[in-house]
Amino acid sequence: xxxxxxxxxxxxxxxxxxxxxxxxxxxxxxxxxxxxxxxxxxxxxxxxxxxxxxxxxxxxxxxxxxxxxxxxxxxxxxxxxxxxxxxxxxxxxxxxxxxxxxxxxxxxxxxxxxxxxxxxxxxxxxxxxxxxxxxxxxxxxxxxxxxxxxxxxxxxxxxxxxxxxxxxxxxxxxxxxxxxxxxxxxxxxxxxxxxxxxxxxx
Amino acid sequence: xxxxxxxxxxxxxxxxxxxxxxxxxxxxxxxxxxxxxxxxxxxxxxxxxxxxxxxxxxxxxxxxxxxxxxxxxxxxxxxxxxxxxxxxxxxxxxxxxxxxxxxxxxxxxxxxxxxxxxxxxxxxxxxxxxxxxxxxxxxxxxxxxxxxxxxxxxxxxxxxxxxxxxxxxxxxxxxxxxxxxxxxxxxxxxxxxxxxxxxxxxxxxxxxxxxxxxxxxxxxxxxxxxxxxxxxxxxxxxxxxxxxxxxxxxxxxxxxxxxxxxxxxxxxxxxxxxxxxxxxxxxxxxxxxxxxxxxxxxxxxxxxxxxxxxxxxxxxxxxxxxxxxxxxxxxxxxxxxxxxxxxxxxxxxxxxxxxxxxxxxxxxxxxxxxxxxxxxxxxxxxxxxxxxxxxxxxxxxxxxxxxxxxxxxxxxxxxxxxxxxxxxxxxxxxxxxxxxxxxxxxxxxxxxxxxxxxxxxxxxxxxxxxxxxxxxxxxxxxxxxxxxxxxxxxxxxxxxxxxxxxxxxxxxxxxxxxxx
Numbered sequence: 165x166x167x168x169x170x171x172x173x174x175x176x177x178x179x180x181x182x183x184x185x186x187x188x189x190x191x192x193x194x195x196x197x198x199x200x201x202x203x204x205x206x207x208x209x210x211x212x213x214x215x216x217x218x219x220x221x222x223x224x225x226x227x228x229x230x231x232x233x234x235x236x237x238x239x240x241x242x243x244x245x246x247x248x249x250x251x252x253x254x255x256x257x258x259x260x261x262x263x264x265x266x267x268x269x270x271x272x273x274x275x276x277x278x279x280x281x282x283x284x285x286x287x288x289x290x291x292x293x294x295x296x297x298x299x300x301x302x303x304x305x306x307x308x309x310x311x312x313x314x315x316x317x318x319x320x321x322x323x324x325x326x327x328x329x330x331x332x333x334x335x336x337x338x339x340x341x342x343x344x345x346x347x348x349x350x351x352x353x354x355x356x357x358x359x360x361x362x363x364x365x366x
Numbered sequence: 367x368x369x370x371x372x373x374x375x376x377x378x379x380x381x382x383x384x385x386x387x388x389x390x391x392x393x394x395x396x397x398x399x400x401x402x403x404x405x406x407x408x409x410x411x412x413x414x415x416x417x418x419x420x421x422x423x424x425x426x427x428x429x430x431x432x433x434x435x436x437x438x439x440x441x442x443x444x445x446x447x448x449x450x451x452x453x454x455x456x457x458x459x460x461x462x463x464x465x466x467x468x469x470x471x472x473x474x475x476x477x478x479x480x481x482x483x484x485x486x487x488x489x490x491x492x493x494x495x496x497x498x499x500x501x502x503x504x505x506x507x508x509x510x511x512x513x514x515x516x517x518x519x520x521x522x523x524x525x526x527x528x529x530x531x532x533x534x535x536x537x538x539x540x541x542x543x544x545x546x547x548x549x550x551x552x553x554x555x556x557x558x559x560x561x562x563x564x565x566x567x568x569x570x571x572x573x574x575x576x577x578x579x580x581x582x583x584x585x586x587x588x589x590x591x592x593x594x595x596x597x598x599x600x601x602x603x604x605x606x607x608x609x610x611x612x613x614x615x616x617x618x619x620x621x622x623x624x625x626x627x628x629x630x631x632x633x634x635x636x637x638x639x640x641x642x643x644x645x646x647x648x649x650x651x652x653x654x655x656x657x658x659x660x661x662x663x664x665x666x667x668x669x670x671x672x673x674x675x676x677x678x679x680x681x682x683x684x685x686x687x688x689x690x691x692x693x694x695x696x697x698x699x700x701x702x703x704x705x706x707x708x709x710x711x712x713x714x715x716x717x718x719x720x721x722x723x724x725x726x727x728x729x730x731x732x733x734x735x736x737x738x739x740x741x742x743x744x745x746x747x748x749x750x751x752x753x754x755x756x757x758x759x760x761x762x763x764x765x766x767x768x769x770x771x772x773x774x775x776x777x778x779x780x781x782x783x784x785x786x787x788x789x790x791x792x793x794x795x796x797x798x799x800x801x802x803x804x805x806x807x808x809x810x811x812x813x814x815x816x817x818x819x820x821x822x823x824x825x826x827x828x829x830x831x832x833x834x835x836x837x838x839x840x841x842x843x844x845x846x847x848x849x850x851x852x853x854x855x856x857x858x859x860x861x862x863x864x865x866x867x868x869x870x871x872x873x874x875x876x877x878x879x880x881x882x
Contacts, residue, residue: 198425225382225385226388227381227385228385258427262430263426263427337406337412337430338406340410
C-alpha cells in the first residue's frame with residue numbers, strides 16, 4: 165500500500181540537522197534506473213517536486229553534502245511512487261553497498277575482516293554521514309556473526325529497513341558466503357537507546 | 367573570517383576535483399570494452415565493469431560479492447589465482463567462464479596482482495577477452511580442415527583405385543597377345559606393349575613420344591603407316607606383311623571418353639599362322655588342280671573325238687552315255703578352273719593384265735554368249751544402257767568378263783522360265799555401276815551374309831540345282847575388289863536378287879599415262 169508523502173512530513177524531515185554525502189542519492193538513482201528505467205526516475209523526481217523538495221538526481225555530486233532529511237525523502241518518494249515493500253527497500257540497501265564509490269574505498273582492507281571491522285566501520289559511516297555513530301561491537305568469525313551499533317541517529321523507520329539490507333554488504337565483500345542475514349535487534353523507534361544490528365552468515 | 371572563507375574555497379575545490387576524479391575513473395572503467403573485474407584475495411568479486419556484466423550475464427549487483435568460482439571452473443580459477451599470487455600476473459591463458467544461463471564461453475584470461483600501499487596483497491584484477499568468435503572461426507577452420515582432410519583421404523583412395531585400375535590396364539596391355547600402339551591426342555606414340563615391340567622388332571624407348579610420320583622411318587612400322595595413313599584413319603583388319611616373319615591384321619580404334627577423344631589405338635593381330643596354313647592349303651589346291659586338269663583335258667579330247675566319230679562310228683546309246691560323260695567332265699574342268707582361280711586370288715597373283723577399256727562392250731559380249739540360254743528359257747531380258755558415254759575403266763578384261771559370266775550364270779540359272787533379268791550400266795560418282803536384277807529364287811535372309819564366302823550355296827538353290835561349286839560369287843567379289851571396286855547385293859527370297867558392283871572410272875589420257 166502506497167504511503168502518503170505529505171509536505172508536512174517532508175518539512176519535518178528537512179528540518180533534521182545533519183548532512184549526508186551525495187553518494188547515497190546515486191545509489192537511489194542507479195537502483196531506480198535498473199528497476200524502473202528513466203521514466204521511473206522521472207516519476208520520483210516529479211513526486212519530490214510535488215512536495216516542494218525537488219532532487220535532480222543526475223546533478224547530485226558524489227562527495228558533496230546534502231541535508232539528511234533529503235536522503236529520507238528520496239527513499240520515501242521511491243517507496244511511494246513504486247509501492248515498494250520492506251524487502252525492496254532492503255534490496256536497495258544491499259544494492260547500495262555494491263555500487264557505492266565510498267564503499268569501494270574500503271575494498272583494500274577486505275583481506276582482513278577483523279582489521280576492517282575494527283578500524284574502518286566507524287570511518288565508513290562517517291564518510292557518508294555527519295550525524296550518528298556506527299560502533300563495531302563484535303566480529304566473531306568462528307561463530308559467524310557480527311554486531312554493529314548505530315547511535316545518535318534517529319531519522320525515520322524506513323532507514324532502519326534500508327540498513328538491514330545495507331550492513332551485510334561490506335561483510336559479503338570480506339567473507340565468502342552467499343547467505344547473509346541481518347536483523348535489527350535494537351531500535352530507537354522501538355524505545356531502545358540505539359540501533360543494533362546482528363549480521364549472521366552460514 | 368577571511369581565513370575561514372579561504373579554507374572553505376579550498377575544500378570546495380578539493381571536492382570538485384574529487385568528483386572529477388571519480389567521474390574520470392568511473393568512465394574509464396565503464397567504457398572499457400574488455401571485461402574486467404577485481405577479485406579479493408579470498409576469491410570474492412569486489413568490482414566488475416559493464417563488459418564483465420555482459421559476458422557473464424550477471425547484473426553488477428549480482429557479480430559483486432559473489433565467489434569467483436561461480437563464474438569460472440573452480441579448480442581452474444584456483445590454479446590461475448595461485449599462479450597470479452606467485453608470479454604477480456598471468457597472460458592470455460585460454461579458459462572458460464560459465465554465464466548466468468549456464469553457457470560456457472571460451473575466454474582468454476589475464477590477471478595482475480593488486481597490492482595495498484603497505485604491500486599487502488588485496489587481490490587481483492582479471493581481464494578477459496571473449497574468444498567465442500575466434501573459437502567459432504577456429505572451429506569452422508577445423509571443420510574445413512577436417513573436410514579437406516577427408517577429401518584428401520577420398521582423393522587418395524580414388525587415386526589408389528585409379529592407380530590400381532591403371533596397373534590392371536597396364537598388365538592387360540602388357541600381357542595382351544595382340545600388339546598395341548597408343549597414340550595421344552597430339553598424335554604422338556604414348557604407349558607400346560611388349561608384343562608390338564616383338565612384332566616390329568623395336569624398343570619402346572626408341573619410339574615413344576614420336577609422331578607417326580617419324581615412325582614411318584622404321585622399316586617395320588612403315589607398312590603400317592602406309593595402311594593407316596598419317597591421319598591415322600579408321601581401318602579394320604587390314605593385312606600387312608612385316609618383314610619376312612609376320613603377317614599382321616591392322617585395326618585402328620579411336621579412344622574416346624565422355625569428354626572427347628584421347629587418342630588412337632592401333633591393334634596388331636598376328637595372323638601369320640593362319641596365313642601360312644591358308645597358303646599351304648592354296649598351294650595344295652593349286653597343285654592338285656593342275657595335276658587334275660591335264661588328265662581331264664586328255665579325257666575331254668578323247669571323248670570329243672569319240673563323239674565326233676573320229677575313232678569310228680558309235681551307236682546312239684553309246685553317244686548318249688558319252689554325252690553325259692563329256693558334260694560331267696566339262697563340269698569337273700570348270701570346277702578345277704574355279705579352284706585354280708581361287709588359288710590365284712588367294713596367292714595375290716590374279717590380276718596381271720590391265721588395260722583402259724569401255725565396260726559396255728564387255729557386258730555386251732557376255733550377254734551375247736548367254737543369248738541362246740535366254741531364249742531357251744524365254745527370259746524377258748532387258749539391258750538398260752547408259753544415255754551418256756561412260757568413262758573408261760582400267761581393268762583386266764578377262765577377269766571382268768569372268769566376274770560378269772558368274773553373275774549372268776547365276777541370274778539365268780536361278781530365274782525360272784519366262785522370268786525377267788534386267789542389266790543396268792550407269793555412271794556413278796567417279797565410278798561405273800553395273801547391276802543385274804533377276805526374278806529368281808532369291809537368297810534366304812539368314813544366309814545372306816555368307817553369300818560372298820567360298821563354297822557357299824544357298825539352301826533353296828541346292829534343292830533346285832545340284833550343280834555349282836559355290837565359288838562363283840567369291841571370285842566375283844575378289845575380282846571387283848582387286849580393281850578397287852565394290853560388290854554387293856539386295857535379295858528377297860522368292861522374289862529375286864540384284865547384284866551390283868562398281869569399278870572406279872579413270873580420268874582421261876593424262877590419268878591413263880599415270881598408270882605407267
